[in-house]
Each structure stands twice: as C-alpha cells, then as structure tokens.
Amino acid sequence: DTGVSQNPRHKITKRGQNVTFRCDPISEHNRLYWYRQTLGQGPEFLTYFQNEAQLEKSRLLSDRFSAERPKGSFSTLEIQRTEQGDSAMYLCASTPGGANYGYTFGSGTRLTVV
Amino acid sequence: AQSVTQPDIHITVSEGASLELRCNYSYGATPYLFWYVQSPGQGLQLLLKYFSGDTLVQGIKGFEAEFKRSQSSFNLRKPSVHWSDAAEYFCAVGTEDSNYQLIWGAGTKLIIKP
Secondary structure, X not given: OOOOEEXXXXXXXXXXXXXXXXXXXXXXXXXXXXXXXOOOOOOEEEEEEEOOXXXXXXXXXXXXXXXXXXXXXXXXEEEOXXXXXXXXXXXXXXXOOOHHHOOEEOOOEEEEEO | OOEEEOOOOEEEEEOOOOEEEOOEEEOOOOOEEEEEEEOOOOOEEEEEEEOOOOOEEEOHHHXXXXXXXXXXXXXXXXXXXXXXXXXXXXXXXXXXXXXXOOEEOOOEEEEEEO
C-alpha cells in the first residue's frame, strides 16, 4: 500500500493556460474523489468515480473542468483557461467502498494562477 | 441540507494540556462522522470515525471523540497534547443518501504553546 499519490505537488500557471493534475489511488480502491480546498476552508466535493465511471459532478465543476479515470486506475483533472479563482489545493482521495469507509487522501496539488 | 459547524477557528493549548475541539452537525438522522487532521501543505489523515454502537470512539495518535445525539455533536478530545499535534482539524459528515461525498466543517487550527 503506497497510499494515494498526486502529481505535481505544486503548479504555477498563467491565467488562461490549461493545467492537468494526476492522481494514482490505492490500487484496490474502486472509488476515487476529487476535492478542492481553499485557504481556511474545508474541502469541497468536485467529482467522483466508481471504477472508470464518473458518477457525480458538483456544480462547482464548470465546463472548464474535466476529469477522467481511464480503465479505472489513475485519474486526471484538467482545468482549461485557468482563472485566478481556480487557485486552490486540489485533493484526490480513494476508498474501497462508499464515503462511509473514510477516504485516504493524497498530499494534494497546490495550484497558483498568476 | 446537511451542515457541519466547527465554532472555533483557532485554539491555543499549552503542551501537555488537554484538548477538546467542537463539532456540531445538522442532519435529521444519525450521520456517519469523521475527524481528519491536516498538517501544513499536506493532505488529510483520518483520525477516527463513528458509524454506530459505542458513542465513544478511539482513534490514532491518542485522540478520541464522543457522539452525543441529543446535542448533535461529535467533539474530539485528547488528554495531553504534544507539539506535533499542531495542525488543522476537520470534522466531516456523511449520510446514507450521499455515499459519494462528505460535508466538511471549516476546520479548527490548533496552536501548541511550549
């Protein structure tokens, strides 16, 4: 069990650029979640995969955001045409069952849009 | 709608003193309750969780929490804090009808005085 891995740890990008983050969950965990966390706040749910199927997307996830989980393994979160308001910590978590099992989180990707 | 309130934004405690962090939730039934800890720049680590049964639950790092249905509370306690406990603590709630996401409090930052 190597835990949940997220890359990169930090990303600084200019406004208007596209960015992509990667999450590698714990291998036997079939559920994968993306959260966004801004300073001084708790995480906010973005989207959720069960295996390769994206089953839920938050209204926070605008059309500029897209997430994939091909083959039910790693996942990517892409933000197109980044805005300063996208600056946040993006957290990935996985669980072998429902959220009631409790998540295992990665260390997150800190995005700064300048 | 479910909500989670952590009324204390910051708490300062002397090393070796006892600690109690408050968490109140709003939900019609008994939710699933969690406490997570986040060190600066890191992801979230599960401290403990409550689903049913004994209302006093033990977690990692010497933490415990007590579920009080009458008060809709799930307060986190530790009898003697260590400097390494300085971090941000988040309470979260999951429900049967939201098996894909947790609702999070805004967090309480714990500061340890030497």
